[in-house]
Amino acid sequence: ARLGGDEFVVLMEQLKEERDALQLAERLRRCLAKPWRHDGEEVWLSMSMGVATATSQQEVLADELLRRADLTMYRVKEAGRDGVALYDQDADREVQRVVGMRQQLEQGLRHHRFQLDYQPQVELLDGRIVGAEALVRLLNAQGERLSPATFIPLAERTGLIVPVECWVIGQALECLANWQRQGLPWSLSVNISPQHLERGDLVEQLLREQQRSGADLRGLTVEITETVMLQAQAEAHERLLQLKAAGVRIALDDFGTGYSSLAWLSRLPVDAVKLDQTYVQQMAEDERCALLVRGFVRVFQEMGLQVVAEGIETEEQRQRLLEMGCHLGQGYLFGRPAPLNAAPW
Ligand code: C2E
Ligand code: MG
Ligand code: MG
Numbered sequence: 001a002r003l004g005g006d007e008f009v010v011l012m013e014q015l016k017e018e019r020d021a022l023q024l025a026e027r028l029r030r031c032l033a034k035p036w037r038h039d040g041e042e043v044w045l046s047m048s049m050g051v052a053t054a055t056s057q058q059e060v061l062a063d064e065l066l067r068r069a070d071l072t073m074y075r076v077k078e079a080g081r082d083g084v085a086l087y088d089q090d091a092d093r094e095v096q097r098v099v100g101m102r103q104q105l106e107q108g109l110r111h112h113r114f115q116l117d118y119q120p121q122v123e124l125l126d127g128r129i130v131g132a133e134a135l136v137r138l139l140n141a142q143g144e145r146l147s148p149a150t151f152i153p154l155a156e157r158t159g160l161i162v163p164v165e166c167w168v169i170g171q172a173l174e175c176l177a178n179w180q181r182q183g184l185p186w187s188l189s190v191n192i193s194p195q196h197l198e199r200g201d202l203v204e205q206l207l208r209e210q211q212r213s214g215a216d217l218r219g220l221t222v223e224i225t226e227t228v229m230l231q232a233q234a235e236a237h238e239r240l241l242q243l244k245a246a247g248v249r250i251a252l253d254d255f256g257t258g259y260s261s262l263a264w265l266s267r268l269p270v271d272a273v274k275l276d277q278t279y280v281q282q283m284a285e286d287e288r289c290a291l292l293v294r295g296f297v298r299v300f301q302e303m304g305l306q307v308v309a310e311g312i313e314t315e316e317q318r319q320r321l322l323e324m325g326c327h328l329g330q331g332y333l334f335g336r337p338a339p340l341n342a343a344p345w
Pocket of ligand 2: 133191223
């Protein structure tokens with residue numbers, strides 16, 4: 001049957017095994033893949049097929065069977081088209097999870113259900129606060145706070161990251177303006193994803209929010225990760241220069257988890273590097289890791305970059321970093337991310 005457009009359904013009865021269904025589908029695909037001539041041109045068809053089965057022991061409603069075949073067909077398309085696949089329950093659950101999370105993101109935006117926590121950044125020597133990092137959270141309909149690790153990747157894939165981060169920027173600049181009015185010399189960091197940086201109107205947005213809030217942008221740091229350089233080197237570079245021209249500082253986040261390319265780093269217009277928490281945490285058990293950290297700190301400082309160590313949880317880690325010449329840090333030892341109405345804010 002033709003369902004519509006370029007979608008067809010084949011119903012096969014009395015199969016012995018699932019494998020037989022796959023083989024039939026594969027034969028069908030090969031038949032249609034044979035080239036033929038049309039108007040003197042050689043043409044051929046490619047086909048993406050999803051196979052779902054039911055047995056008399058395991059009955060499935062017709063609509064559900066179609067839904068499973070359809071979902072599987074889309075997975076074949078995503079995997080590069082022109083193939084056959086069998087329905088997979090785990091993949092189905094994953095799709096349901098993504099659909100659910102996407103709805104939560106959209107509802108979060110519509111009903112203003114995002115929140116910002118602020119984590120202190122401190123002077124390692126005496127624990128004095130020098131700034132904060134704003135970290136976004138999503139409240140779902142049940143009132144649970146979802147960690148950004150669960151929704152940022154999907155927000156990036158769906159483009160919803162841009163409105164989310166616009167909201168973050170607005171809130172963060174309001175907070176920064178408040179601190180500045182009170183004479184507090186703290187800087188504030190926000191995380192910006194590559195998709196947002198690439199879109200190009202980030203700088204205009206920042207300037208708009210700056211006007212609205214009255215914040216001095218010299219107190220703002222934008223944290224980016226190395227993936228920025230993988231996706232759009234030339235554009236990203238240009239954008240970072242524009243940000244710097246607006247007075248914003250740039251920090252490279254999670255250094256040591258990705259490519260850690262020192263060649264890129266020497267070209268990127270960054271002011272600070274944040275050493276990833278995995279380094280800080282492995283330092284104690286792994287002497288080679290400790291040597292790496294010591295080396296990084298020295299190189300960055302000689303390049304004139306500020307170094308911030310992330311994920312400091314113990315007094316021993318603080319001491320060790322200080323000995324290595326690292327002066328700034330962030331971590332549970334000094335303070336967990338917390339809303340503005342909580343300590344220490
Ligand atoms: P990140 O920017 O590297 O932020 C640091 C993460 O480490 C935060 O997790 C923070 O809670 C956690 N952390 C801080 N100190 C410690 C510590 O001592 N021990 C341990 N184990 N963890 C510590 P969080 O808040 O779950 O954020 C995770 C990631 O989500 C962030 O990593 C950042 O990449 C991303 N993220 C958060 N907000 C935004 C945003 O507005 N935009 C984008 N693009 N990403 C965001
Ligand atoms: Mg960060
Ligand atoms: Mg980080």
